[in-house]
Amino acid sequence: MAKYIIRRLLSLIPTMFIIITLSFFLIRVAPGGPFSGEKGLPEQVQQNLLKKYHMDEPLFRQYLRYFGDVLIGNFGPSLRYKESSVNELIAQGFPNSIILGTVALALATFAGICVGILSALKQNRWQDYSAMSLAVIGISVPLFVIGPVLQLVFAMNLKWLPVSGWIFSRAGLKTLILPALTLAFPYFAYIARLSRASILEVLRSDYVRTARSKGLSEGIVIRRHVLKGALLPIVSYLGPAFAGIITGSIVVESIFFIPGIGKIFVQSALNRDYPLIMGEVIVYSLFLVTMNFLVDVLYGFLDPRIAYK
Amino acid sequence: MSLERNQVINEFNQQVKPVSLWADAWKRLRRNKMALIGLWIVAVFAVLTLMAPMLPIYSNTEQEMKHINLPPSFKNAGQVALETLQRKANQINAMIANEGRDDLKPELEKVMAEYELIKAEINVNPVHKRVYLMGTDYLGRDMLSRTIYGGRISMLIGFIGTITAVFIGIIIGAIAGYIGGRLDDFLMRFVDIMYGLPYMLVVIILMAMFRKEGQSSVIILFVAIAMVSWLTIARVVRGQIISLKNAEFVEAARSMGASSARIIFRHLLPNTLGVIIVFSTLSLPGFIMSESFLSFLGLGVSAPDASWGTLVSEGVQSMELFPWRLLVPACVMTIFLFAMNFLGDGLRDALDPQSKNRA
Numbered sequence: 001m002a003k004y005i006i007r008r009l010l011s012l013i014p015t016m017f018i019i020i021t022l023s024f025f026l027i028r029v030a031p032g033g034p035f036s037g038e039k040g041l042p043e044q045v046q047q048n049l050l051k052k053y054h055m056d057e058p059l060f061r062q063y064l065r066y067f068g069d070v071l072i073g074n075f076g077p078s079l080r081y082k083e084s085s086v087n088e089l090i091a092q093g094f095p096n097s098i099i100l101g102t103v104a105l106a107l108a109t110f111a112g113i114c115v116g117i118l119s120a121l122k123q124n125r126w127q128d129y130s131a132m133s134l135a136v137i138g139i140s141v142p143l144f145v146i147g148p149v150l151q152l153v154f155a156m157n158l159k160w161l162p163v164s165g166w167i168f169s170r171a172g173l174k175t176l177i178l179p180a181l182t183l184a185f186p187y188f189a190y191i192a193r194l195s196r197a198s199i200l201e202v203l204r205s206d207y208v209r210t211a212r213s214k215g216l217s218e219g220i221v222i223r224r225h226v227l228k229g230a231l232l233p234i235v236s237y238l239g240p241a242f243a244g245i246i247t248g249s250i251v252v253e254s255i256f257f258i259p260g261i262g263k264i265f266v267q268s269a270l271n272r273d274y275p276l277i278m279g280e281v282i283v284y285s286l287f288l289v290t291m292n293f294l295v296d297v298l299y300g301f302l303d304p305r306i307a308y309k
Numbered sequence: 310m311s312l313e314r315n316q317v318i319n320e321f322n323q324q325v326k327p328v329s330l331w332a333d334a335w336k337r338l339r340r341n342k343m344a345l346i347g348l349w350i351v352a353v354f355a356v357l358t359l360m361a362p363m364l365p366i367y368s369n370t371e372q373e374m375k376h377i378n379l380p381p382s383f384k385n386a387g388q389v390a391l392e393t394l395q396r397k398a399n400q401i402n403a404m405i406a407n408e409g410r411d412d413l414k415p416e417l418e419k420v421m422a423e424y425e426l427i428k429a430e431i432n433v434n435p436v437h438k439r440v441y442l443m444g445t446d447y448l449g450r451d452m453l454s455r456t457i458y459g460g461r462i463s464m465l466i467g468f469i470g471t472i473t474a475v476f477i478g479i480i481i482g483a484i485a486g487y488i489g490g491r492l493d494d495f496l497m498r499f500v501d502i503m504y505g506l507p508y509m510l511v512v513i514i515l516m517a518m519f520r521k522e523g524q525s526s527v528i529i530l531f532v533a534i535a536m537v538s539w540l541t542i543a544r545v546v547r548g549q550i551i552s553l554k555n556a557e558f559v560e561a562a563r564s565m566g567a568s569s570a571r572i573i574f575r576h577l578l579p580n581t582l583g584v585i586i587v588f589s590t591l592s593l594p595g596f597i598m599s600e601s602f603l604s605f606l607g608l609g610v611s612a613p614d615a616s617w618g619t620l621v622s623e624g625v626q627s628m629e630l631f632p633w634r635l636l637v638p639a640c641v642m643t644i645f646l647f648a649m650n651f652l653g654d655g656l657r658d659a660l661d662p663q664s665k666n667r668a
Contacts, residue, residue, distance in 0.1 A: 015502055022506075023514065030518030140646035142598050144605040144618075145639040148625045156629050247509035251605060255625075265510070266606050269517030277514060284507050 005297055012289050019285045020070065020278075024063055027274055034079045034272040053079065055274075066278070075279035080271045086279040090261055094283065096166065097260030100252070101245045103180045108187035108241070113234065115188075116195025117222070123200065131192060138189025143248050147182040147255040154178060164257040179256040183248050187241045194237055198230040205229070228302075235299050242291040246284055330583070330660075337659040344655020350648035358461040366451065369458040370613060373436060373449035375427060378631045381444040381452075387427060387437025394424040444633040446623065452637050455620060459638060460645070462616040463597050466530065470596035471589050473535035478542025479585070483573050485543070486550030497547070500540050508537040512599070516608040527610055534599055542588055549581040583660035590653035594646045601642065617642040 033055075035046050050056045053076075054065060069076060075086035115135075119128045155163040155178065165175040202208060203226060211225045212218075250262035257263075261280055268276040338344055357364070375390060382389045401417045404410045431437045443452035485496040515533040553559065554577065562576050601618025603609035605625075610616045615623075617638050624635030 018502055019506060023511070026511070027514060027518065136647065136650055137643075140594065140650050141643050142601060142605075142618075142621075142646075144602065144625070145621060145643065148621075148628055148635060149639070152628050152632060152635070243507055243509075246507060247602075250509075250513070251602065254606070266513060266517065266608065269514050272518070281507070281510055281514070284510055288507050 001300065004300065008293055008296060012293060015289055016282075016285065020067065020282060021063075023278060023281045024066065025059075027277055028059055028062075030272075034274060053077070070278075070282065075282070076275035078268075078273055078276045080268070080273040080276070086275045089264065089276065090279055090283055093259060093261035093264065096258055097249055097253070097262055099167070100176070100179055100183065100258060100260060101242075101249055103176060104183035104249075105187065105238075105241060105245055107180055108184040108191055109234070109238070111184070112188045112191025113195050113231075115192040117199060117227075119192065119196040120199035120203065121222075128196075132196070135189040135192045138185045139193075141185075143182060143186065144251050144255065146185055147179070147252060150178050150182055151255070164255075166258050175256075179252050179258060182255070183245060183252045186248070187244060190241070191234055191237065194233055195230060198233045199226060202226050202229045232299065232303055235295060235302060239292045239295045242295075243288055246288060334583070334656075334659040338655050341655040341658060343651045344659075347648040347651035347655065350644065351652055354460060354464070354645050354648070357457055358464055361454075361457050361461055364457070366454040366457065367439060367441075369450060369454040369615075371450065373445070375423075375436065376439075376441070376445050376449040378447060378627075378634070379441055379445045379449075380631075381442060381633050381637070383440060383442070385437060386439040386441055387431040387434075389441070390427050390437070391424065391431070394420055394427070398424065443637045444631075446634055447627065447631075452634065455615060456617070456638050456641050459615050459617045459620050460641065462527070462610055462614055463600060463618070463642070464645075466527070466534070466600045466610075466616070467593040467597040469531055470534045470538060470600075471593045473531070474538040474592065474596075475542055475585060475589055477535070477539035479546050479578065481539065482543035482546030483550055483578065486547035487554055487569065487573055487577070489551070493547075496543075500543055503537065503540055506537075509599070509602075511537065512603065513606070513608060516603055520608070520611065527614065530600060530603065530609060534596060538592070538596070541592075542585065545584055545588060546578075546581055549584060550577050553577055553580055587653065587657045587660055590649060590656050594649040594653075597642075597646065 033050075035041060035049050041049075047056070054062060057065075066076070073087075075090070077085050078089055081089060115131045119131045122128050151163055154161050161178055162175050167173055167176050169175065207229075208221060208225055211221045216224075246262075249260060250265055252258070253260045253262040254266070261283070264276070265280050267273075268280065338348075376386050379386060379389045379393060398417060398420045401413050401420065405413055405417065427437065439451075441451055441453070443456065446452055446455065481496060481500075485493045512533045516529060519529050550573075559572060559576055562572050567575075597617070600609055600616060601621065604616050604618030605622040607622070609618055612619075620638035621635060621642065624631075624638060628635040
């Protein structure tokens with residue numbers, strides 16, 4: 001097991017290397033530069049600006065320079081937000097994005113598993129049908145439709161919750177409810193369907209029949225035997241769910257005006273703010289591959305049948 | 310004794326018609342009501358969008374400045390416009406009377422002037438005889454027509470994206486699965502790494518950097534989405550081919566001198582067709598969602614083209630005052646995605662009854 005974890009950890013290095021290299025060159029081959037958008041900037045000033053940020057050097061040298069900086073954790077200055085460095089911008093936004101993402105994922109997993117259990121135990125009854133219809137809605141309706149519709153109904157018409165804002169404002173934690181619900185809904189739906197299907201499969205298995213024939217109460221059978229086996233597919237779905245939540249948060253943050261890093265991501269790409277895009281991509285990817293790694297390790301602990309060679 | 314029994318079995322076998330996989334699947338699909346409804350809805354959408362230029366709808370690009378932001382109605386446009394202006398005038402009047410907002414008086418005069426203008430020509434100008442079933446947008450364009458044409462673009466992107474993904478995925482998956490060995494290791498390692506990439510971020514960067522203002526960016530969108538979408542199908546096809554390539558019928562074909570290409574395309578791939586069809590139906594809504602996601606961020610299809618995503622994002626900006634501009638495209642898009650998902654689920658149950666990864 002320890003050997004597997006180490007090997008798996010080491011495999012993160014080439015992945016991150018490829019991500020950094022690929023995105024660095026992808027961003028640089030695109031037409032246009034960070035200063036070409038500013039009209040009326042004299043040629044000489046543009047040249048000097050490029051020089052200041054070492055962007056007049058050959059591309060490969062810039063790459064080496066950037067790579068060295070990243071290794072010591074320095075993402076460089078932002079080209080657009082001139083008063084702050086990329087590290088500062090990310091340090092400001094990242095906690096907010098993390099709060100939103102974690103709350104949404106926790107909500108999706110918990111509610112999803114609960115609804116999945118309910119559906120499976122009441123298979124083909126009205127509880128099952130209504131829960132699964134809700135799940136199909138969650139899978140079919142895009143985030144950017146759910147978000148505004150929730151805003152329209154609960155914030156603008158019923159006035160129960162604030163339209164936008166963030167938890168540090170006066171409205172406090174109330175501002176978290178709508179964005180977290182929006183972001184959680186599709187993953188809630190998927191986890192509910194997944195857990196229903198896998199619980200139904202486990203319920204038919206031999207070891208559950210054995211547990212029941214031993215005379216265990218239904219509650220214990222479900223908690224000790226069924227859930228343990230049925231949770232595995234959900235754990236392996238958590239990896240893709242993390243990726244989805246990261247991209248989803250870009251939209252949710254801009255719908256609800258949340259000061260996270262998703263909101264500035266699109267803008268930084270449009271502005272050709274090279275260091276900022278790179279910094280965001282690296283932070284997102286690092287987060288994602290770490291989460292995938294944790295999921296894999298967790299999976300190994302939960303499923304003793306997996307032999308790590 | 311045993312000879313006699315064999316004869317009986319033979320006779321029995323001749324009476325029973327063989328049922329092909331497809332006939333069997335069709336029979337199962339027909340029993341699934343939700344999937345059938347889904348199939349019908351998808352068919353209706355396909356016909357409507359394909360025949361859009363022939364339908365008796367108003368232009369989706371022509372702007373009618375006298376009909377801005379009209380609500381959905383069965384009445385003539387002139388009538389609706391008059392009512393809308395009347396309501397607006399009443400609101401302004403109330404504000405002037407109650408809150409003493411005298412600064413709104415020029416606004417009121419403008420509204421009344423427009424009211425008189427439309428009233429004067431309501432029976433003369435044929436434009437006012439139009440009926441906007443789904444209302445109009447901020448440039449006086451028919452929402453119904455815009456939604457249908459938006460569906461054309463969204464569905465086209467979904468369709469082309471799926472075909473490209475399936476095409477690349479089949480080729481890579483088949484090669485990796487059939488040849489195996491080092492090549493397989495290399496290809497699958499590559500797929501693993503690509504899986505680790507936050508691919509939507511890459512697409513966002515691609516779209517933000519390579520699109521040019523005022524130029525339709527549909528092609529870049531295709532490339533961006535297709536580049537990262539073949540991974541799953543490649544894995545699925547590879548798995549299927551590995552499990553089949555040592556089967557007796559493949560050995561038989563090989564012993565008769567069939568080439569590798571012939572074995573792959575004539576014997577192995579047809580056996581994976583069910584999985585591929587299911588995957589395609591389930592990924593098409595995914596592509597439509599990705600496209601509209603980008604369009605919502607302002608990175609997808611650009612004007613004059615409009616997809617469902619563009620329409621929704623335009624609608625969001627004014628949803629408080631003109632909710633139909635959000636709700637019409639959002640509902641239509643949701644119904645289509647709904648139908649596709651039900652159809653995909655039904656197809657999976659029909660083509661792959663023992664499927665382990667149902668969800």
